[in-house]
Amino acid sequence: MVLYDELGPWYMLLDPTADHEAEATSYVEALRRHVDATSLLDLGAGAGNNAFFLRRHIPAVTLVDLSQAMLDLSRAVVPDAERVCADMRDVRLDRTFDAVLVHDAIDYMTTEADLRAAITTAFAHTRPGGAAIFVPDVFREDFEEETIHIEGADGARALRCIEWSWDPDPADTTVRTDYVVVLRDGRDTRVVHDRQTCGLFPRATWTRLLEDAGFEVGTFARPLDDGETTEQAFLCRRPG
Numbered sequence: 645m646v647l648y649d650e651l652g653p654w655y656m657l658l659d660p661t662a663d664h665e666a667e668a669t670s671y672v673e674a675l676r677r678h679v680d681a682t683s684l685l686d687l688g689a690g691a692g693n694n695a696f697f698l699r700r701h702i703p704a705v706t707l708v709d710l711s712q713a714m715l716d717l718s719r720a721v722v723p724d725a726e727r728v729c730a731d732m733r734d735v736r737l738d739r740t741f742d743a744v745l746v747h748d749a750i751d752y753m754t755t756e757a758d759l760r761a762a763i764t765t766a767f768a769h770t771r772p773g774g775a776a777i778f779v780p781d782v783f784r785e786d787f788e789e790e791t792i793h794i795e796g797a798d799g800a801r802a803l804r805c806i807e808w809s810w811d812p813d814p815a816d817t818t819v820r821t822d823y824v825v826v827l828r829d830g831r832d833t834r835v836v837h838d839r840q841t842c843g844l845f846p847r848a849t850w851t852r853l854l855e856d857a858g859f860e861v862g863t864f865a866r867p868l869d870d871g872e873t874t875e876q877a878f879l880c881r882r883p884g
C-alpha cells in the first residue's frame with residue numbers, strides 16, 4: 645500500500661505516536677480486567693504507535709505487520725520489540741501470549757472469510773486465560789461518509805492530507821478510503837494518491853465470528869482522537 649510502503653519516511657508526520665496515548669491507555673486498562681499481561685502480540689502493528697505506550701506496562705512485545713517498511717519505522721518507536729513481517733490472516737508463531745491487540749489494521753479484512761482468518765490467528769496466539777482486543781474503526785451500522793484533514797511538519801518537510809471515506813456499494817462489506825497527500829520538502833511539492841479498500845461489518849457479524857473462534861466476547865469504550873467521543877471496541881477472553 646502506498647501509505648505504508650512508499651510514504652514510510654513521511655508516515656510519522658501523518659500519524660504521530662503522541663496521538664495514541666489516550667486510546668492505548670484504554671487498552672491497558674481493558675486488558676487488566678482479564679489478565680496481568682507480561683507478553684503482548686500486536687497484529688498489524690504498523691509503526692508501533694500503540695505498542696509504544698503498551699510497552700510501558702507489558703515487558704515483552706511482538707509486532708507483526710505485512711509491511712517491512714512499517715516494521716522498520718517501528719524500530720525507533722519500540723526498539724526492544726520482536727518484529728515479524730507476516731500476514732495476520734495466516735501467521736503462526738507457534739506460541740501464545742498473555743494479550744493480543746488487533747488495532748485498526750483489522751480494517752483491511754474486506755471479506756467475512758478474511759475477518760474470520762484474522763480472528764482465528766488472534767485466538768491461536770492468546771493463551772488460555774489471556775485476552776485479545778479488536779479495534780475496528782467503524783461498524784456498518786454507524787458508517788457515514790466523512791473527510792478528515794491532517795497536517796504535519798518536521799523542519800523543512802510538511803504535508804497536508806485529506807482522508808475521504810465513502811461507500812461505493814452499501815450492499816457489500818467494503819468501503820473506500822482515498823488519501824490525497826501533498827508532500828512539501830523545502831521548496832518542492834508532490835502529490836500522492838492512495839486508494840484503499842477497507843472492510844465494514846455489522847456488530848452482529850463481529851460478535852458471531854469472535855464467539856465462533858472460541859472467545860468470550862465483551863466490549864469497552866475507547867476514546868477517539870477528538871478527546872470527547874468514544875467508539876466501541878471488543879475485549880475478548882480466551883477461556884482458561
Ligand SMILES: C[S@@+](CC[C@H](N)C(=O)[O-])C[C@H]1O[C@@H](n2cnc3c(N)ncnc32)[C@H](O)[C@@H]1O
Pocket residue numbers: 648687688689690691692693694695708709710711714730731732733747748749752
Ligand atoms: C494504520 S497502520 C497500523 C497502526 C498501528 N495499529 C499503530 O498502533 O500504530 C495499518 C497497518 O496494517 C498493516 N496491514 C494491512 N494488512 C495487513 C495484514 N493482512 N496483516 C498484517 N498487517 C497488515 C499495514 O501494513 C499497516 O502497517
